[in-house]
Amino acid sequence: MGAAQGDYGEIFDRGYRHYAGPRLGQAHAIWALARYSMARAVGIRRPWTAKIIPALLYGAVAIPVAVAIGIRAFVPAFAFLDYASFFGAIFLLEGIFVALIAPEMLSSDRHDRLLPLYFSRPIGRTAYVVAKLLGTGLLTLSISLLPAVVLWLGNGLLAREPITAMREGLDDLGRIIVAGVLIAFYLGAIGLTISAFTSRRSVAVGVIVLGFVLTESLSFAISRALDGQGPLAPWVFAISPSRTIAGLVDSLFGVPGFGEHVPLTSAIGAIVVVIAICLAIMFAWYQRHD
Amino acid sequence: MPADSPFSIETTRLEKRYGNVVALDHVDLAVPRAAVGLLGPNGAGKSTLLKILLGLTKATSGSAKVLGWDIDRQSRELRRRVGYMPEAETLAEGATAADFVAHMAEMSGLPRRAARQRAADVLYQVGLDEERYRLIKGFSTGMKQRVKLAQAIVHDPELVFLDEPTNGLDPLGRDEMLALIERIHRQLGILVVLSSHILDDVERVCDYVVVLDHGRVAASQPLRQPEEATADLHVRVGSHPEAFLRRLAEAGIAARPAGIEYATDEFIVSRDGDRTLDAIRDAAAESDASLRLLRPAARSLEDLYIDSVGAIPPEARAEPARRNGRARRGAA
The missing domain is CATH 3.40.50.300 (P-loop containing nucleotide triphosphate hydrolases)
Structure with missing residues (x-):
């Protein structure tokens, strides 16, 4: 920008200039899209009305953590909330959170007809889906992982010997991270897949919430009908996200679940397969989208 | 490359x-x-x-x-x-x-x-x-x-x-x-x-x-052919086309209707050296016929479109922009 400096100020030439700087690759575009989508999903740089529900959900998740840490501070002997119970307690909030942000990630782009603008740029269709899953997964970590880590830190710091307690609790931290990451990307992938098929956010939100509820009922009904018989019986839990997550958390933390034991490998396997199927569906869907 | x-x-x-x-x-x-x-x-x-x-x-x-x-x-x-x-x-x-x-x-x-x-x-x-x-x-x-x-x-x-x-x-x-x-x-x-x-x-x-x-x-x-400097001129007037034509004739400039596919107030004016543009300007001013269009007649886009596609639909013509009630464009 040319500038002529004098005694009274500067005059800037704001004529058009060609861009001669670097042009970054696919990884940059994926991260930029994920970051932009995350910010929009929680209402950053948007009107205050877009921030209300995310803020309420964050508040709702913070309450049990704050209560648990408070009780721990004043009544150290009373174990108010173990990690498995915490994950169980916040599943509903995680589901609502994903139902809220996943449509914002994908349905909004379709509603605003932004896909031609993205797909006429270097970011490809596959990278677009990867960026959206990355954004949804990372954002959901703020609900599925961050509060549990805060709880773990609170438990450790409030122990009589914090360093020792935290060192001994590293196994729990590892389990918390595994559970938090798997839950975030698992729920995110399901929410995104549903959102990919509609440009109406309200429809996507409704289908996601209903889907979580109905698949749980369906899964229990099929379990009852099979009564543990047949080769598919051990996998019926995988129909329901809530039962899959319960199975994962119970196996990880070694506590009894819904009256049936889901091996850890089965729970993780089911989650990975569902994420892979969701990605395959979205890749195929966006490849054929003009 | x-x-x-x-x-x-x-x-x-x-x-x-x-x-x-x-x-x-x-x-x-x-x-x-x-x-x-x-x-x-x-x-x-x-x-x-x-x-x-x-x-x-x-x-x-x-x-x-x-x-x-x-x-x-x-x-x-x-x-x-x-x-x-x-x-x-x-x-x-x-x-x-x-x-x-x-x-x-x-x-x-x-x-x-x-x-x-x-x-x-x-x-x-x-x-x-x-x-x-x-x-x-x-x-x-x-x-x-x-x-x-x-x-x-x-x-x-x-x-x-x-x-x-x-x-x-x-x-x-x-x-x-x-x-x-x-x-x-x-x-x-x-x-x-x-x-x-x-x-x-x-x-x-x-x-x-x-x-x-x-x-x-x-x-x-x-779009623009090299002969346009010497080509006949396509003219459209907004009013008083008869008076405009009469003035042109008095100046010794020949003009004919642009053709059946054009409006009745559009003409092809034969180019007669450098004086043609001046004569059109003067004829328009003296007959109070506002000039809406003035461009080389040879192979205009309209001609090309008509030859290629057929008649020009109404939506293919744009309404001229106006500032303070006056046409900005039109009379080229």
């Missing part, structure tokens, strides 16, 4: 079918690097051609290159170098213009800081400097079109595809948008492919025209 290609667009037997409907029928093109007008009635295949060239949809058969880059094998390299302003309203309504345009710059590979700087610069260039921090949903149609144009050029493309950029604009907004597009090409040096069904838009901005009709190339040629 793609960068050395003399053509902006090359297609070889490009075909696109939607079931039994043929949107593009074996299109062969070799379009030079220029401001290119893609003209044709609605449904002629203009948008389909643009979408194929941008990789937004696949051709059924045939091949194409843009700036020398193959649209299938080198699509990513190509998409770094082109911009696209779609016909539809494609904007993040809940974002500010600055955020949205900067995001689109990042999607084209610009680093974050450079993207924000470029967004501010380009929004200034399209006349949205003051409004760039306002939400797009509060913008008028003309402002939204400017944001669409800004996102199309924010990454400094070599070529920008503009699909019906004056759609929905009032005459003044249309005039301003065309002035912006002219500037993008003539001053900023960005190649332009302007798809439009309005003859005046193409005639004003473009050097080369491709006319599509029912998915076929009806014409592909330079």
Whole structure:
């Protein structure tokens, strides 16, 4: 920008200039899209009305953590909330959170007809889906992982010997991270897949919430009908996200679940397969989208 | 080397079918690097051609290159170098213009800081400097079109595809948008492919025209022919055509009706040296006949369109822009 400096100020030439700087690759575009989508999903740089529900959900998740840490501070002997119970307690909030942000990630782009603008740029269709899953997964970590880590830190710091307690609790931290990451990307992938098929956010939100509820009922009904018989019986839990997550958390933390034991490998396997199927569906869907 | 290609667009037997409907029928093109007008009635295949060239949809058969880059094998390299302003309203309504345009710059590979700087610069260039921090949903149609144009050029493309950029604009907004597009090409040096069904838009901005009709190339040629300095003149007057003709005859200038496909107030005036333009001006002034059109009669875009497609539909003519009640353009 040319500038002529004098005694009274500067005059800037704001004529058009060609861009001669670097042009970054696919990884940059994926991260930029994920970051932009995350910010929009929680209402950053948007009107205050877009921030209300995310803020309420964050508040709702913070309450049990704050209560648990408070009780721990004043009544150290009373174990108010173990990690498995915490994950169980916040599943509903995680589901609502994903139902809220996943449509914002994908349905909004379709509603605003932004896909031609993205797909006429270097970011490809596959990278677009990867960026959206990355954004949804990372954002959901703020609900599925961050509060549990805060709880773990609170438990450790409030122990009589914090360093020792935290060192001994590293196994729990590892389990918390595994559970938090798997839950975030698992729920995110399901929410995104549903959102990919509609440009109406309200429809996507409704289908996601209903889907979580109905698949749980369906899964229990099929379990009852099979009564543990047949080769598919051990996998019926995988129909329901809530039962899959319960199975994962119970196996990880070694506590009894819904009256049936889901091996850890089965729970993780089911989650990975569902994420892979969701990605395959979205890749195929966006490849054929003009 | 793609960068050395003399053509902006090359297609070889490009075909696109939607079931039994043929949107593009074996299109062969070799379009030079220029401001290119893609003209044709609605449904002629203009948008389909643009979408194929941008990789937004696949051709059924045939091949194409843009700036020398193959649209299938080198699509990513190509998409770094082109911009696209779609016909539809494609904007993040809940974002500010600055955020949205900067995001689109990042999607084209610009680093974050450079993207924000470029967004501010380009929004200034399209006349949205003051409004760039306002939400797009509060913008008028003309402002939204400017944001669409800004996102199309924010990454400094070599070529920008503009699909019906004056759609929905009032005459003044249309005039301003065309002035912006002219500037993008003539001053900023960005190649332009302007798809439009309005003859005046193409005639004003473009050097080369491709006319599509029912998915076929009806014409592909330079818009301004070299003989236009000596060609007869096509004149349209807004009032008193008889008095205008009488005055011309008195000045010894011959004129005849433009033809059955034109309105009755349009004439072809025989060129008689340098005095012809003066005589037309004087005849119009003395007969109080306001001049609406004055251009070389030889192979005008209208002639080309009529020869290629047939009659000109009413929607292909644009209403002239007016400022303070007076026509800005029209009498060239």
